[in-house]
Amino acid sequence: MARESLRLRAQQSVSARTMVVVAAIVAAICFGFSTPVWRVLAWMIPVVLMAQINAVLSARALAVLDTADAAALAKQQTDHWWITIANQALMGTTVWWIGYGTSGGIATFATVLQLIYLGGALVNASTHPATFIAGAWINLAFAAVFWLTQGGTNGLPLALALFGVGLVVAVSSRQTAQAFRDSLQIRFENADLLRRLGEEKQVAEEANAAKSRFLAAASHDLRQPLHALLVFSSLLHRHETPQTAQLIAHIRDAAGSLDKLFSGLLDLSKLETGSIVPQMQALNIAGMVRDLAGEFQPRCAAKGVSIETEGDAEAWVLSDAFLLERIVRNLVDNAVKYTNEGGVVVSVHARESVVALEVRDTGIGIAHEAQARVFEEYFQVGNPSRDPGQGSGLGLAIVRRLATLLGLEMGMRSNPGQGTTFTLTLPQAPIFESTGVGALPAPAQPVLHKAVDVWLVEDHALVRMATSQALESWGCKVMQWEGMPPDSVIESAATPPHALVADYRLSGDATGLDVARRLRSRWPGLPVAIITGDPGIDIHEVARLGNIAMWQKPVLPSLLINWLAEIGEPAAERSAPALRPVVDKPGTIGLS
Numbered sequence: 001m002a003r004e005s006l007r008l009r010a011q012q013s014v015s016a017r018t019m020v021v022v023a024a025i026v027a028a029i030c031f032g033f034s035t036p037v038w039r040v041l042a043w044m045i046p047v048v049l050m051a052q053i054n055a056v057l058s059a060r061a062l063a064v065l066d067t068a069d070a071a072a073l074a075k076q077q078t079d080h081w082w083i084t085i086a087n088q089a090l091m092g093t094t095v096w097w098i099g100y101g102t103s104g105g106i107a108t109f110a111t112v113l114q115l116i117y118l119g120g121a122l123v124n125a126s127t128h129p130a131t132f133i134a135g136a137w138i139n140l141a142f143a144a145v146f147w148l149t150q151g152g153t154n155g156l157p158l159a160l161a162l163f164g165v166g167l168v169v170a171v172s173s174r175q176t177a178q179a180f181r182d183s184l185q186i187r188f189e190n191a192d193l194l195r196r197l198g199e200e201k202q203v204a205e206e207a208n209a210a211k212s213r214f215l216a217a218a219s220h221d222l223r224q225p226l227h228a229l230l231v232f233s234s235l236l237h238r239h240e241t242p243q244t245a246q247l248i249a250h251i252r253d254a255a256g257s258l259d260k261l262f263s264g265l266l267d268l269s270k271l272e273t274g275s276i277v278p279q280m281q282a283l284n285i286a287g288m289v290r291d292l293a294g295e296f297q298p299r300c301a302a303k304g305v306s307i308e309t310e311g312d313a314e315a316w317v318l319s320d321a322f323l324l325e326r327i328v329r330n331l332v333d334n335a336v337k338y339t340n341e342g343g344v345v346v347s348v349h350a351r352e353s354v355v356a357l358e359v360r361d362t363g364i365g366i367a368h369e370a371q372a373r374v375f376e377e378y379f380q381v382g383n384p385s386r387d388p389g390q391g392s393g394l395g396l397a398i399v400r401r402l403a404t405l406l407g408l409e410m411g412m413r414s415n416p417g418q419g420t421t422f423t424l425t426l427p428q429a430p431i432f433e434s435t436g437v438g439a440l441p442a443p444a445q446p447v448l449h450k451a452v453d454v455w456l457v458e459d460h461a462l463v464r465m466a467t468s469q470a471l472e473s474w475g476c477k478v479m480q481w482e483g484m485p486p487d488s489v490i491e492s493a494a495t496p497p498h499a500l501v502a503d504y505r506l507s508g509d510a511t512g513l514d515v516a517r518r519l520r521s522r523w524p525g526l527p528v529a530i531i532t533g534d535p536g537i538d539i540h541e542v543a544r545l546g547n548i549a550m551w552q553k554p555v556l557p558s559l560l561i562n563w564l565a566e567i568g569e570p571a572a573e574r575s576a577p578a579l580r581p582v583v584d585k586p587g588t589i590g591l592s
Contacts, residue, residue, distance in 0.1 A: 002073050004184055005127040007065055009080060010058035016120065017055035021048050027113060031098050034106050043097035046090055054083055081131045084121070088135030091117045092142030100150065107150070111143050111158075118169065127180045129173045136173075140166045224460045224533055227554035229255045231466035234557040235473060259554050278320040278406055282429035285355060286315040286348045288325055292332055293346060300336055306343030307336065315350045318429040319406055327402050330395040331359040331422050339363035342419070350428060357424040366414040374412075375400040448475050452564050453495075456480040457502040457515050467501065467531075474561050483507055484515055496523040499567055501560070504532030513545060520545075527567045531555055 028044040061076050068076065094114050099107025118139055121132060144159040151158055233251045240248050286309075293309045300307040317324070328346075335344040342362025349356045366374060375396050403410045403424065414420035454471050458464035459482045471478045479485075479497070483506050500519055502512030516528040530542070533553040542548045549563055 001181060001184055002077060003065060003068070005180070006061065006073065006076050006080065008127055008180075010062045010065070013058035014055050014062070017051050020051040024048050024051075031106070031110075034102055035098050039097050043094060050087055050090055054087065057083060077128070077131075080128075081134070084131045084135040085138060088118075088121065088139040089142070092139040095143050095146045099146065107146070111147075111162075114139055114143055115165065118165075127177050129170075129177045132173045133170045136169050137166055221533070224463050224553065226255055226258055227531070227533065228460075228462045228466040230259075230554045231463075231470045231557055235466075235469055255554065278323055280318055280320060282316055282318055283321045283324070284314065285317045285319075285324070285357065285426065286311070286313055288321075288328065289346050289348055289357070292325075292328055296332055296336055296344075300344065303336070303340065305336070305339050305341065307332075307346075308343065309346050309348070311348040312350045312355075315348045315355045316429040317355045317426040319408075319426055323402050323406060324426075327399050327406075327408075327424070328357070328359070330399045334395050335359050335361035335363065335420070335422075339419070353428050355426045355428050357426065358421055360419065360421045362419040365416040365418050366412075366420055367416050371412065371414060448561065448565055452476045452499065452567075453497040454478050454564070455485065455497045455500050455519070457483065457485070457500070457506065457512060459483060459503060459505075459507045463503070470557050470560070471501075474564070476564070483510055484518065490519065490522055493522075496526060499527045499529065499564060501529045501531065504530050513541060513548075516545060516548065529560065529563055531560075 024044050024047045028040045031040045031043075057079065061079075064072070065076075091114050095107055095110040098110040098113075118136055121135060140162045144162045147155040147158040147162070149155070229251065233248055233255065236244070236248050236251075289309050293307050296307050332344065332346060339361045340363065344362075345358075345360045347356075347358045347360070349358075399422075400410070409425040411423040412420065413423075452475070454476045456464065456468055456471065456478055458467060458480070464480055464482070468478050468480055500516060502515050504512045506512065506515075512528075512530045512532070516526070516530070520526050520528075527547065527549075528545075529549040529551065531551045531553055542550060551559060
């Protein structure tokens with residue numbers, strides 16, 4: 001408080017120097033017409049010098065004010081007190097130098113000049129009442145004595161008036177000082193609040209970054225055995241017996257539940273960190289809905305419920321194909337999950353400038369008090385025991401965030417026992433002649449008609465063994481390494497492999513892209529598939545290398561064998577195809 005009071009007074013003393021000097025010179029010229037010049041100069045010169053001295057001392061005080069300790073601040077308060085007393089005493093003699101022996105009008109004008117200076121001091125020094133009040137009384141005392149001794153019959157009233165002025169400015173000084181202290185207190189509290197908010201923001205950002213790092217590590221480390229589990233269960237499925245069929249199905253269902261949970265957590269993490277950027281394009285929402293309904297048909301049939309589509313057969317919207325497909329998929333999945341009788345209807349209706357999409361079900365419905373919570377993470381209707389068979393409770397949370405990211409208007413109507421309807425309003429896009437992009441159905445597993453030479457690079461022993469066995473069961477010839485294949489092997493190879501299948505994150509600092517870069521320096525057209533459990537992969541780096549198939553673990557074996565069937569001839573006999581964008585399917589995360 002003392003530091004800021006001194007700062008304000010010192011700054012005002014520095015800035016007021018020019019004004020005091022100019023005012024003193026103008027007043028001296030005016031007084032010179034009625035007062036002897038020597039008396040005017042005797043008054044003006046000390047006033048100007050004192051203004052200069054005050055400004056210089058105040059500037060020096062400002063230079064060391066921020067580093068001054070309590071003792072130094074107390075000394076500066078004392079120095080400023082003496083400077084103020086000297087200033088006010090000097091101004092108090094104005095009426096004596098100018099008004100003595102002259103007409104009453106000149107003396108009155110000199111007194112008014114003193115009061116004007118006192119008013120300026122009220123603004124300057126009143127933040128420290130002890131300093132201002134002492135200086136003000138000295139100033140007024142000189143003027144009061146003059147009027148009592150030289151004012152004649154009007155002297156006493158004028159002296160009493162000056163005394164009243166002293167009382168008024170003293171009270172004003174204390175009020176100004178209190179207001180100054182209150183404003184400083186608010187300022188300090190605000191500064192402390194901003195500091196604590198900054199600290200809390202930093203803590204939150206660090207916690208968010210730590211969470212993202214944790215999720216990335218969990219994704220990489222936990223997806224590895226999950227990927228191996230899916231591959232092994234696929235191999236078991238080829239040799240299942242009636243006794244093991246149900247057991248294998250349970251294993252695949254458990255792995256699928258874990259995969260959905262990991263995917264939901266990672267999606268939320270990416271949405272929170274703002275790392276998802278929509279890629280807007282015209283797409284056929286009606287075709288997407290039909291494909292999704294076909295995909296969910298077996299599941300609905302197993303539950304004894306129906307799933308239907310209705311509305312416009314060709315409705316086009318402007319949106320991100322992958323993100324919108326994820327929204328609709330989660331809504332349909334949620335509807336099927338909570339519908340045990342009746343069915344699910346997905347409707348698409350094109351209006352004047354928008355397309356309305358509805359997902360209606362005849363399920364259990366949502367109580368009014370729970371409707372505001374269904375978009376919260378991990379909240380589930382009718383699942384207090386957290387049965388994993390009913391999902392993770394992340395689907396609608398992801399829907400809400402993706403809808404916000406895409407700028408879509410979303411609504412919900414529901415009554416207990418009467419089902420639920422979710423609505424989406426999407427911007428309409430022009431209709432094209434092509435069939436459009438919809439949700440891609442799961443590819444049929446092809447048959448490899450000839451042996452395919454595959455180089456496998458995977459540092460996780462269990463995943464390497466599972467992938468190798470799966471490739472060999474399809475008739476592939478596999479060479480495998482934990483990391484970068486030795487240069488001697490690469491240079492001595494008589495023919496190139498048909499494909500490279502590599503994990504992205506390898507031991508040390510190497511990545512699967514480094515392996516791809518090295519092999520392509522020898523065989524430029526080599527097809528490459530990167531299978532990763534790392535959500536933080538740099539897609540731009542993948543795009544620069546070109547012609548890379550990217551899959552997120554766990555990967556359905558059918559995707560890998562389908563890709564192997566597509567690559568055709570060996571790399572030496574085929575030119576590299578152009579990089580083309582694709583709509584991400586379950587298990588894919590990038591470009592091919």
